[in-house]
Amino acid sequence: MLMRAMPSSTDVKTGGIALHSLQKRYGAAMAVDDVSLSVSPGEFISLLGPSGSGKTTTLMMIAGFEMPDSGRVLLDDKDITRLPPHRRELGVIFQNYALFPHMTVAENVAYPLRMRRVPKAQLEARVNRVLDQVHLGAFAARRPHQLSGGQQQRVAIARALVFDPPVLLLDEPLGALDKKLRQHLRNEIKTLHRDVGKTMIYVTHDQEEALAMSDRVAVMHEGRIRQVSAPQDIYRRPADLFVASFVGEVNLIPAKLRSGVAHGPADETLAAPAWSDGDMDATLCVRPEHLHLGTGEAAAPGIQGHVTGMTFVGDATIVEFRSNSGLQLTSKVLNISAGAMLGVGDNCTASWATNDATILTE
Numbered sequence: 001m002l003m004r005a006m007p008s009s010t011d012v013k014t015g016g017i018a019l020h021s022l023q024k025r026y027g028a029a030m031a032v033d034d035v036s037l038s039v040s041p042g043e044f045i046s047l048l049g050p051s052g053s054g055k056t057t058t059l060m061m062i063a064g065f066e067m068p069d070s071g072r073v074l075l076d077d078k079d080i081t082r083l084p085p086h087r088r089e090l091g092v093i094f095q096n097y098a099l100f101p102h103m104t105v106a107e108n109v110a111y112p113l114r115m116r117r118v119p120k121a122q123l124e125a126r127v128n129r130v131l132d133q134v135h136l137g138a139f140a141a142r143r144p145h146q147l148s149g150g151q152q153q154r155v156a157i158a159r160a161l162v163f164d165p166p167v168l169l170l171d172e173p174l175g176a177l178d179k180k181l182r183q184h185l186r187n188e189i190k191t192l193h194r195d196v197g198k199t200m201i202y203v204t205h206d207q208e209e210a211l212a213m214s215d216r217v218a219v220m221h222e223g224r225i226r227q228v229s230a231p232q233d234i235y236r237r238p239a240d241l242f243v244a245s246f247v248g249e250v251n252l253i254p255a256k257l258r259s260g261v262a263h264g265p266a267d268e269t270l271a272a273p274a275w276s277d278g279d280m281d282a283t284l285c286v287r288p289e290h291l292h293l294g295t296g297e298a299a300a301p302g303i304q305g306h307v308t309g310m311t312f313v314g315d316a317t318i319v320e321f322r323s324n325s326g327l328q329l330t331s332k333v334l335n336i337s338a339g340a341m342l343g344v345g346d347n348c349t350a351s352w353a354t355n356d357a358t359i360l361t362e
């Protein structure tokens with residue numbers, strides 16, 4: 001007789017989240033305004049935005065600690081909008097994660113399993129496994145105050161992982177740590193993401209963190225999602241002026257589009273992607289590392305001006321430029337060779353490659 005293997009639950013990819021027009025108001029203030037987002041099983045997505053942009057409120061509505069005024073939250077196509085947090089089975093790491101100070105590391109991590117009345121043998125096996133995953137096996141008997149900040153953070157992650165949720169929600173988990181440790185831990189979280197294959201929704205106001213960690217980034221501003229894209233696209237093809245300015249440094253060059261050609265402040269022709277939609281005002285976005293300052297006849301058509309400042313910042317030199325029309329621009333030049341550079345006061349032309357500019361017409 002031929003036996004067919006039953007598909008095991010681990011074959012089925014779970015952990016897809018869909019948000020449909022979520023809205024949440026506190027008094028007169030709209031904290032989250034018509035947020036829709038679809039997150040694939042296993043995806044690492046960041047909610048990136050300045051303080052007050054609605055990131056935490058969005059995450060808390062996914063977790064069930066806040067109820068939306070309207071809209072829906074789906075987990076693997078099941079509507080969980082009205083379920084209490086403990087019935088959603090999502091792992092949550094809060095902004096100000098609090099470990100129980102009187103409990104050991106192992107007891108802290110076991111806590112969610114004890115709440116679920118998991119039998120002792122099974123509980124211990126799971127706690128040990130998850131502590132190994134976050135490299136804290138040797139610290140099981142310690143108390144939180146005997147750990148470094150980074151180790152405490154890993155305990156919080158272990159506690160969120162221990163009941164094997166399909167989705168992990170992380171709210172600025174590295175916010176309280178210093179820069180070096182943050183960089184180290186963000187790599188660890190990335191590695192953990194690859195190892196456990198869970199969906200992760202990661203809230204941060206740190207654009208570098210979001211770009212470095214995520215499959216996709218959702219940029220939030222004033223309760224709304226302004227753009228959802230892969231990190232490269234967020235940086236290279238910002239959808240609006242807010243995204244262009246919030247993520248990385250950018251030169252904003254006012255331009256007029258006429259017959260498919262961009263003209264600068266002094267009516268000079270500017271390199272810009274082809275445009276054919278009639279005449280209008282626009283802004284050209286050019287990153288400092290894409291803005292070239294050149295001298296002589298050979299310099300590409302661009303904006304005439306002179307150098308107003310040079311700042312050595314280690315790996316690069318930041319060159320300030322002022323156009324004859326009064327526009328202030330910034331160029332970033334990597335200090336790869338010790339060759340001759342421009343000096344303050346030198347006349348030069350600011351230019352860029354067509355493909356390195358983004359046209360925004362909002």
Ligand SMILES: Nc1ncnc2c1ncn2[C@@H]1O[C@H](COP(=O)(O)OP(=O)(O)O)[C@@H](O)[C@H]1O
Nearest residue numbers: 026029031049050051052053054055056057058
């Ligand atoms: N419990 C609350 N009561 C009143 N206003 C709140 C509450 N939580 C958040 N807000 C407001 O909602 C907006 C979004 O807050 P939040 O989601 O915490 O933003 P973020 O996490 O991006 O900093 C802010 O203006 C904030 O002041």
Ligand SMILES: [Mg+2]
Nearest residue numbers: 055056057095
């Ligand atoms: Mg927040």
